Amino acid sequence: MSTQREILKKVRQVEIRTRRAVTDTLAGSYHSVFRGQGIDFEESREYYPGDDVRSIDWNVTARTGRPFVKIFREERELTLLLAVDLSASQNFGGVDRSKREVAAELAAILAFSAIRNNDKAGLLLFTDRVERYIPPRKGLQHVLRVVREILFFQPEGKGTDRIAALDYINHVLTRRAVVFFLSDFSCEKPLPKDSPEARLISVTAARHDLVVADIRDPREAELPAAGTLLLEDPETGLRSEVRTNSSSFRRQYSMLGEEGRRGWERLLRQCGAGCMSISTEREVLRELRVFMERRAAAR
Secondary structure: OOOHHHHHHHHHHHHHHHHHHHHHOOOOHHHHHOOOOEEEEEEEEEOOOOOOHHHEOHHHHHHHOOOEEEEEEEEOOOEEEEEEEOOHHHHOEOOOOEHHHHHHHHHHHHHHHHHHOOOEEEEEEEOOOEEEEEEEEOOHHHHHHHHHHHHHOOOOOOOOOHHHHHHHHHHHOOOOOEEEEEEOHHHOOOOOOOOHHHHHHHHHHHHOEEEEEEEEOHHHOOOOOOOEEEEEOOOOOOEEEEEOOOHHHHHHHHHHHHHHHHHHHHHHHHOOOEEEEEEOOOOHHHHHHHHHHHHHHHO
16 A cells, blocks of 8 residues: 555656656647637627638628628637546556556646646546546646546456446536547457447547547567466456467467457547557657647648
8 A cells, every 4th residue: 555655756756757748748739639619709800801701790790881700719628538447457567667557647648738728637537337537627736636546546346347437428528528538448359330339439439529548568469488377367357378388379369469459449430539559668758749740630
């Protein structure tokens, strides 16, 4: 069990690293990639040659006898919701960091980007149930609480129920939001497009700006030649014995993992969701920057 001092130290380390990253690298990317709710009317002003005639304010024009046009501004304020999978598989990782720690760093970068743009950030933690929901708010202390919860919250469940999490999101968010869904999809076999989970992903993507971040560890996709190993599923407790000295078995295992990852990416795009993949061995900021650059270019 971590002490209060250890918790504060860890949160502080994440804060220092991610705030610098936001300031130095992602200052403009977040603003340009994610949009507000829409546009608000700001004022009417006199028509100038070159103005779009479709924006003429006919009421003011008729009242003054001179042509006026309507001026709109983008409603910039966003709501960012971070939905983070805390199932037992998220504790898997190498010596340096687990998938859960990578999720915390990614969430921190996004949350600090949100408050830098005066947006709100909220948090949903889930396993095979919804574990905790923190409504979106602004402010540094709120973001630090979000980071602390991701790193140190002790969940009751071990499994993963993404349907429950997505359903909760669609009920609790009454206005359009940016939803980052952090889980480890590629560890599983892709679902058919007509499955309940795929349909719910499509519904969430239609209501919100949904981005799924697949957090994975290379050790899950590649087995070492280490003789006979006893592997245990951390979520179900099921054990299986595998003989890793067989090169054909290791090759087939890697191929199945790669097919699963590509299958999930294909399914998510078909459902209308954005998707990105982050490895525990890669720099989180760089992977997020690549995703935002590609998304900005697509737009």
